[in-house]
Amino acid sequence: MRKRDILTPIGITIGFIMIMLAILSSGGKEGFGNFVDVASIFIVIGGLIGSLLINFKYEQIKLFSSVMKEAFRKNDRKMPELIQLFIRLSEQARKEGLLALENEMEDVEDEFIKKGILLAIDGIEPEVINEIMNAEITAMEERHYKGRVIIEKAGEYAPAWGMIGTLIGLVLMLSSLDDPASLGPNMAVALLTTLYGTVLANLVFLPMASKLENKxxxxxxxxxxxxxxxxxxxxxxxxxxxxxxxxxxxxGEELETPSKVTGISGENIHEA
Structure with a gap:
């Protein structure tokens, strides 16, 4: 079971807390209420959903929630352990032959490793194995991009819909200049939609997309x-x-992990 990446929710939470503290420090609890506007939320969220539905196929839209969840998951694969696996396989292959590794593959969960080792057991040339495995990497990269691009587009559309909401608010404000009581609410719509769209883009969607790309x-x-x-x-x-x-x-810290290889002496390094 994959571990949760606590840095993503911590980062988002800290960002929102800092924004709320800035609001509260400027205007108290009453000031915070001035930054909540239902109409602005409808414009940004509704427009964002509409744009994504137009831009992507249904199959891609279904990936949205799973892609978002991926940003909150941690890749717990440890490099030292991976290296030790290959050291163990290498030792066994040298002692018992490549065919002996077939039984070992039953306990390996990583399908990429299993596929590569089975290709090696089948006697496929190293150049061909390299081509096959790299083709699979390219396919994986394309799958990840198709999922990540939804988040990236959400980051692009959110500020745009914030500006659209600002224009709507300005039109409403200018059309009711003879009614001073409506100026405040209309100005709130004009400014808060931009705020909502910008915060969603720069605190949620774009950082998540960047994190997924790094992963x-x-x-x-x-x-x-x-x-x-x-x-x-x-x-x-x-x-x-x-x-x-x-x-x-x-x-980094992986370099400090002591070697767990056993049965390999310094003399063996000169063998075959």
Whole structure:
């Protein structure tokens, strides 16, 4: 089960809290009420939903909620553990042959790793494995983009609908200049729609889209490492050499993780 990424809800919550504190510090509780306008909410949310329905197919719209949830999930795959998996597979392949890895694949949950190892067991050339696995990475990247683009478009449309609401409010205000009592509400619509649209775009949609893009880049990076590990296992690389090769991809605190490889001595690095 994937862990929740607490930074996303914390960031959104802090953003809204800071905005509310700024409002309260300027006008007290009464001032906060001035920033709530139902008409402005209808214009921004309704217009945003309408634009997304026009822009995307039904199948893509259904992905909206799942894509939003993905921004709140954490990729708990740990690089050191991934490297140790390939070290173990490399050791077993050198001792018992590639066919012995077929049973190991039953306990591997990652379908990408399983597919690559099975291709290696089938005797597919390393260049062909590389092409097949990279084609799958490209397909994954395209799927992620199709989901992420909905959030990106929402970030683009929200401020635009805020401006449309501002124009509506200005028209209403100018058409009722002879009624001073209506000037305030109409001005509120004019300004609050822009506020709502801008906040939604810059605090919710655009940061989420950027985070999803970063997660896709991270997933591509990890899959490229997996390809290196698979080819290393297939070619019969020394486990110690393979460990050093894959460890070059580690960053930050991952570098401090002690090696858990057992049964590999310094003498073995010169073997085959």
């Amino acid at each position: 896709t880049d991270e997933e591509i990076f990890i899959k490229q490492i997996i390809i290196e590990g698979i080819i290393g296992v297939q070619s019969g690389q020394n486990p110690r050499i393979l460990e050093e090769k894959l460890s070059a991809f580690l960053v």
